[in-house]
Every structure is written in C-alpha cells, then in structure tokens.
Amino acid sequence: MSNRRLHNLMVAGPVVAFVAFIVVEAAPNxxxxxxxxxxxxxxxxxxxxxxxxxxxxxxxxxxxxxAPTWDDIRPYLSRDGEIPSCPQGGRYTLGRKGTAPTxxxxxxxxx
Ligand SMILES: [Zn+2]
Numbered sequence: 434m435s436n437r438r439l440h441n442l443m444v445a446g447p448v449v450a451f452v453a454f455i456v457v458e459a460a461p462n463x464x465x466x467x468x469x470x471x472x473x474x475x476x477x478x479x480x481x482x483x484x485x486x487x488x489x490x491x492x493x494x495x496x497x498x499x500a501p502t503w504d505d506i507r508p509y510l511s512r513d514g515e516i517p518s519c520p521q522g523g524r525y526t527l528g529r530k531g532t533a534p535t536x537x538x539x540x541x542x543x544x
Contacts, residue, residue: 471521475541478517482525482534483543485509490530497531 485506490499506527507514519525523538533543 472541475519475521475523475536475538476543478519479525479534479536479541479543481510481517482506482527486528486530486534495530498529500529501527503527 486501488509489495489501489506493505495501503516507516510516516525519536519538519541521538521541523536523541526535526537528534535542
C-alpha cells in the first residue's frame with residue numbers, strides 16, 4: 434500500500450465512521466418522526482371523540498358503563514354532523530364513558 438493510499442484511508446476512515454454514526458443514530462428518529470406525523474391527526478380525532486363522549490355522558494347523566502352511539506355524540510363532534518375519519522383508513526370504535534375510543538389502525542391510540 435502506497436503512502437498516498439494509506440493517507441487517503443486515514444482521512445476517509447473517520448468520515449465513514451461519522452456518516453455511519455449519523456445513519457445509525459438518526460435513522461430511528463426519522464422513522465419515529467414520520468410515524469408520529471401520520472399518527473397525530475388520528476390521535477387528535479380520538480381526543481375529540483373522547484371529549485364528545487364525556488360531554489354526552491355529563492349532559493345526559495350517564496355512568497361509566499354507558500356507551501354512546503355515533504348518533505348520540507354526533508352533535509358534540511361538529512356543527513355539520515360529520516363523523517371524522519382516520520387519515521390512514523382505520524375504523525373508530527366508541528368507548529364507554531370510562532374507556533377511550535380506539536382506532537383499528539396499528540399504533541393509533543390515545544396515550
Ligand atoms: Zn387512526
């Protein structure tokens with residue numbers, strides 16, 4: 434191995450190690466950030482559904498074992514009566530007053 438090749442290897446070695454470090458350290462954060470971005474709108478909708486359920490239960494004197502229907506909470510969700518849908522196509526299931534609503538899409542759930 435010539436001195437020049439050895440010199441190039443000594444210069445390139447730390448650069449390659451640094452790039453490898455960035456890829457290994459940062460890649461999971463990029464994946465997590467993308468997952469959070471796609472999940473957050475659904476989580477916000479689940480919060481709205483949960484809030485509508487709690488308000489419906491309060492207004493109607495319901496207990497923790499009572500479960501609303503979509504028609505029950507529709508007036509509490511939006512003025513136009515639209516039921517929001519999961520941006521990724523998951524299906525929402527209403528919870529009882531004491532349990533949170535759920536989305537069928539993997540990873541979409543209230544914290
Ligand atoms: Zn969802």
